[in-house]
Amino acid sequence: MKRIVSILLVVVLGYFVYTSLYVDGFDMAVSDNRQTSISDAYITKSVTSENESVTYMESTDLENGSANIVTAIVTDYRSFDTLGEVTVLFLASIGVSMVLAGFTKKYQFKMKTNRILKTGARLVVGLALVLGVYMFTHGHLSPGGGFPGGSIIGASILMMYLSEENFRARMASFKWMESLAGTVYVLIGIIGLFVATYFLENFLPTGTVGALVSAGIIPIVYILIGLKVGSEVSGIIDQFLTEEVAS
Amino acid sequence: MIQIAGLILILIGLYGLITKRNIIKMIIALNVLEIGLNLFIVSVGYVQDGIAPILTEVNNSSGLIFVDPLPQALVLTAIVIGMGTTALSLAFARKIYATHQTFDLNEMGVEE
């Protein structure tokens, strides 16, 4: 009975949302004065400059040198959001370790691991770590970036936990990495404020669009994010794979 | 169409939140809701015949039709934030399990 009522409620809500969002068919009602220039400006990188078009490996010294426009937005145009995002993850990792404060002993799985798993895991972990690093160093050129790269690093650490019974990551070094990456991120922002004019401003030359060493601070920021996310995710995984010590 | 799918996922998530009494199931419902939301956000940026907003050797000019990159950037943020809250709520779930020996709110016998 409760479920039927809930289903009914949800369906009614869906109906109301649908009818007020969509005028005809599946097209959302859109205001006639809709602002379209924002994304166009991101694509042509013409927010501060009068830039007509961008060509891969040709255009140089633009306001933003990232070939990946999403990366351009994430780490440059709206970099402040990303700082906040990193902070959320940072908070989550602190929160997990504080909530599970009494949980210190490593969790023991019931199933024993075997040699195939161990060897395979080591192989994959090595590859995964490389892939992760590749991802956040090439965030401004290809899909991916600091967050997926960091997550892959975290996943490889998880794999080590699952395959090796006695494996315990050295959390202290992760903490150092996390802390330093975060601090440097903020410092870069503040340097932008003092060296240039604005917080988190891209104060390095942006180079050629598409080159590995290009886009000013974007790769640096993404590497920092990658390291930070990687260490935070590892920290969360480490904390979850523990048991409460009976005191 | 994808927007509708996103909305339906959101509604399913809401249904789960309303009916479920199990902490883990609630977290799952919240995640379903967030995934629907993320789907919706990405689909908002869809442009007819648009391509991924990355300049490569093939798609090498900004004159091409790209999909709106901004929602993709937003969704990246939203996903990470969602992950953070999920991790935190799972930690709470473990802590609650450690004290109450159950995940079911009905079995905890908490006073109203």
Next chain:
Amino acid sequence: MSQPILLIAIPLGLAFLSIILKKIKVPLLVLGLLFSSMLVFFIEKKSYIIGGFKPPFGINLVVDDYNLYFIIIVNVLFLVLVLANLSAVKPMATVLLVASAGLNGLLLTGDLFNLFVFIEIASIAAFILLTMDKQFLKVFHYIIIGTLASSLYLLGIVILYAQYGTLNMADMSGLIDGGSITPTIAYLLIFAGLAVEVKLLPFNGWVKGVLETASAFTGPLIGSLYAGVMLVVFGRVFGGVLNLSGTMVTSLTIIGVITLLAGEFMAFQSKHLRQVWLNSSIAQSGLAVILFLQGLHHVAVLVIVANIISKFVLYLVSGKIAAVIGHDKIADLKGIFMNKKALGIAFTITSLSLIGLPLFFGFFVKINILIALFQSSNMWIPALVLIAALIESAYVIRLLVTMWQVGEEGEKPETIEKPTFSLKVGFVTCAISIILGLMLLVSGVYPDLVINQSVKAGNVLSVNDEIQVFTMEGGLE
């Protein structure tokens, strides 16, 4: 140097640092907050660009009359709160730094999506801080509902983005005013999202569990600072950005009115100190929301200012009482202030200001609310506001009388023994409560400064030349 971004960046940087510099966590915290509360006095009023891209392309921080005074109040009170609980904050130093950055971000940001990020930062920080009270199940409730709320808010702004193509508040405001459609559903989702944080009635299931057991530290933080900041955000979004239709204003005002009345009803029946204050905060939030929705921003600002300061003291003292006595059941707190008169007087002034008695700041808040409501030719809302105020006066006075007087009903005073228990509360708490109480008293006798500032703040959201306010200096202006 006086960049408001430093209010966010410095605490964040210190927070990141503090996890490796564990030993000097608390000094870092105090340093960061001290820096913030000094910096706030030097900030100029303008829009600050971040990352070098002008809005609406980049994110900007806005400092104007509306948020500047809240930034000052919140930062200073945050520092004060930490100083009052210095022994308790050690494990939470990092989170507190982030929370301070989050609150400043909420107040400063000029971008709707950035606001979402800061809502998440602030609320996750709150979740973690609330674990200090060891009520994991209650906080879990808050996590689920808080996350649901921010998801709804995000859905709302994404729909707005789809319909108007911008995320910047000022830009969005202009586009909405000239737009061809009314994005009702987006408004409603944003409302639902913010309503959870500002504790409007059907949305606030988490409040009781969390605040009922709040300590002298989490109580003022969540019940006063967070609540105030969220109301400021609500005003910014609903007063300054969105443009609601008449029907929508009516339906949302009804929610506000229900919150106001129900909050007072619930507070009237509450038997525990902190339960009274949490219900009263709910009612005050309802009041502020009603005023924002009715476009009476300047009085809403007054309500928020009064509420932040008075609830700060009330939660602080109540939390300390609960910590010292071991419970906060009002009936068992007879004559608690008799051995701690200074604290009692501060508490009394604050609660008298809350119910709007003359000589205290709350009186001018009440009078100006009524003036504003009658000016917009409202008849029902002021009547309901007065009914709510009547109930509020009854329970606050009942509480005060209990806490000052010993003895059973019908006993003669000269036959009653003085209470044996003593309220041992630190000097800092007393000093803070007394200073804030005195501020309420002084601004109750000379409220012009605060009122004029509120009018300026209200005019940021929507310019209204015909505003009349009642001040001590000039009467009706």
Next chain:
Amino acid sequence: MTITMIVVGLMALSLVTYVVSKMSKGLGSVLTILGPLVALLFFLLEGSGIASGSSIGILQFGATKLGWFFSVTMLIVYGCVAFFNPYWMKKLVHPSAYNMLYILSLAGTIGMFFAVDFIVLFIFLEIAVFASMFIIPFGKSRNAAVVYFAMSTFGSFAFLYAIFMMYGKFGSFDISFVLGQLATEPTTAIWVIILMGIAAFVKLGIFPFHIWLPMAHGNAPDTFSPILSGGLVKIGAFIAIMVVAIAPTYEVLKNSYEVMGLPILIYIVLIIAAISMVVGTLMAIKQDDAKKLIAYSSVANAGYIIVGIALNDQLSLSGAMMHIFAHAIASAAAFLSIGAVSYRTGTTKISELGGMIQKMPITYTVYLISIISMAGIPPMAGFISKWLLFQSLASHGLMFIGAAAFFGSVGSFLYVFRPLSGLFLGQLKPQHNHVKEAPIFMVVPMVILSGISLFFGVLPNGLLNFIGKIQVELGVEGITTVDTAIMGNNGLLDPTLVFINFGLGFVKAFIIFMSLSKSRKVGLMDTYTAAEFVYDPNVYHYAKSYYAPIERLYEKHPDIVALYKGLVQRVVDLGRLLQFIFFKTKPGTTALFIVLTIILVLWGEKIW
């Protein structure tokens, strides 16, 4: 000295008093005596033409004869009662706070009487209310303060709402301007009159808002009951005069349905006032606590005041104002004498006392004079006011109201006699054998108050002439006096002549009394019963169930207190219900409410 200086000075004095009291309680309480007396001196020296003084911010005052009259009445009461304060310093829980609040409440009332602006009036009204409210729990009851404050706030908020209704129409708070404009907006005007009338009723303690009077007056510290009854209650009368005489009430109501030649609203007010007289009288008769008894008598007397104000003609208004004065003085004196008894014996229950006339003869005399005045018996001031009121009632031909007023007067004989005989006369209890007369500084103010009652009962014309001037200021024909006589509608009254007659009669009776043989005194415990052992001689006290036969006539009367209790219980229940519904521990419920609310609002959007 200007009014502004006096009011601000009193407010400053209240703070000074607090600081001084912290150092020395006695000195602080002396300040509470000096404050009102000095202020009274200034008022009397400057006369009713006292300068209003320059305004400080919004604090602007305007001298009126009405305000002067009320202020002087109030200051006499405060000044005389303050003499009791030093004796109570040891008994109070928070003596410094008491002294501060005492002066603060005085400042509030004085400020209120001279306000030219509604908001200022409201500010001082509230100051008076909350200052007095905090004193009440220093006495026996904690609940009384809450009930008093809740009731009073109800009235204040009705008043506030009325102020703002006028503000909404006329855009100003200026009293004379706004009230002058009122006739142009009849619909608003009627609401304003009703709301302000409710405020006046609440402050005066008119039925059905009277329940706070016995609670607050009966349970307040003995030194503060006289202030409440003699002073603060009269705030309601001030508001009532403002509604009827300053506001153009009769002009607004001139087109309404009429009963007995009066607008229906006025007639309803008269009926309510009549009910108050009856209820107050009946309830006073059955009280065992002397303070509660006087409190209920205040309810009855408030009825007379309201009748006089509501009729708003030459005789009735002067009668009402005379009654305000007479009752303030008399009830203050009565409460003071009970307070003096309580100071010596520690109780105010009639059945626990008896024969106090032997030990406290002066207190007895004071009490006797004040209750004679309250009951409206010549030659006291209360008689003059009642005579004027009856004159006015008779000339309007208001039979039923007149009957109620008559009932009230007769009933008052019953209730004033109860403490008289139970408390002062009768047999002295053995445990009170060592009781002495009240200290000299308690006797002095009581004697002064009695003297005032007697003086204005014999030579009321000076006061009445001034009241006549107030009436002219209010736009009503002034009361006229000839030599020592007062002009009524059908004949005149010469109080001096009445006094001489009464005096002669009294002397005659006294001679007869003295010449008769003396009665033999029997100790209270010297009980004689037929072969039955007396376990508790106290139950044979003759003041126990004094009016049992009369009380039995209406012992099953409906209790208005139960009504209020029910109302409060409903609020509590509703709050519990809401809390139960909305604050579940399960997040799912909250999510459900969120979904429901969104659906409802969207639905509302769809139908409109």
